Amino acid sequence: MKKLLVLLSILLISLLAACGSDDHVIKIGATSTPHAEVLEKAKPILEEEGITIEIEEYSDYNLLNLDLDEGTIDANYFQHIPFFEKDINDPKKGYDLVNLGGVHIEPMGVYSKNITSVDNIPEGTEVIISRNDPDHYRILQLFEAQGLIKIADDADTAYPSQEDIVENPLNLQFLFGEVNAEFLIEAYNNEADALVAINTNYAIEAELSPLEDALFIEGEESDYVNIIVARAEDKDNEDLKKVVEVLQSEEIQNFIIDNYNGAVVPVGGNN
Incomplete structure (x- = not known):
């Protein structure tokens, strides 16, 4: 009987741990190049930190902030700062979104x-x-x-x-x-x-x-930095902070330099 109770306890703990792991799954909307590619590179690094990212690829810019605001995704990575500021200041949209940090510039x-x-x-x-x-x-x-x-x-x-x-x-x-x-x-x-x-x-x-x-x-001095965006309620979310930290890390920034030959320029978290 005792053995049975121990086995049941272990099974219950395992189930609870499995359920709890969902808290560390983050769904990020991104356009395919270079954003989804950069996220794919960051995926295994984040998995080592206990965070799983699911990448939802989009082709239409106009859906990403809408889906984020409605909760379809947890964050997005596609837009530069002026695009973001225009969208969140549009009273018709009423988005309550925040910039969590810059990753790169795509010179026009x-x-x-x-x-x-x-x-x-x-x-x-x-x-x-x-x-x-x-x-x-x-x-x-x-x-x-x-x-x-x-x-x-x-x-x-x-x-x-x-x-x-x-x-x-x-x-x-x-x-x-x-x-x-x-x-x-x-x-x-x-x-x-x-x-x-x-x-x-x-x-x-x-x-x-x-x-x-x-x-x-465009030169490297562009103000059009591509950023990670989340809902305002998640601005202090530790998992999202870790995502930004990894994207701004030397490993990912070097990947951007090596993979895109200057067509995409890392900003190293300066924005």
């Missing part, structure tokens, strides 16, 4: 099928930009850095337009918000005489090398 690049150098950009060339509003001013700054345009001092940084360009010697035609970000590669392939501003994750997925194929690319 400008590509063209037929235009082979900045010096050979024809007058009146169209510039195709995604519908992602927080990237619009970023892209104008990229063109200004190349000396192709000058932005007005009082430009609308949240929703810039062609009118915010005060100098434009080549009369470049910026097509703001006509293409979803995931279709920029299609625009690049179909509009051979245009310039297309493409997010690095989509460029990599299409086997473009941002450092070799872009006419010009």
Whole structure:
């Protein structure tokens, strides 16, 4: 009888331990490249810490904060700081989300099928930009850095337009918000005489090398740091803190350097 009770006690303890382990499973939404790839690299390190991450891959930026806010996922890793700030400040969305820390920067690049150098950009060339509003001013700054345009001092940084360009010697035609970000590669392939501003994750997925194929690319000093985001109620969650700590670790930061050859730049937790 005593042996039976001991066996039952051991079984009960095992069951309770198994149930308790669910507390250390974290579901993270991410776009595939490079975010899901970086998380996959971090997976075994986190397992050694007793944390299991389940990676949910998304192709549509607009669903990740919504699903996080609704509790479908526990955190997400896909967005840069201006995108995040615009989303959480949108009164229509009412998201109560927090930035847990920065991991990397994806320098924005400008590509063209037929235009082979900045010096050979024809007058009146169209510039195709995604519908992602927080990237619009970023892209104008990229063109200004190349000396192709000058932005007005009082430009609308949240929703810039062609009118915010005060100098434009080549009369470049910026097509703001006509293409979803995931279709920029299609625009690049179909509009051979245009310039297309493409997010690095989509460029990599299409086997473009941002450092070799872009006419010009954003520098490492970019403010557009990609971050881990969670619900405000989880801002002190120890497991999520550990996830950020591992992603900011030397091992993962070196993986980013070695794997993406400068197309993705680690920030080492500085944001």
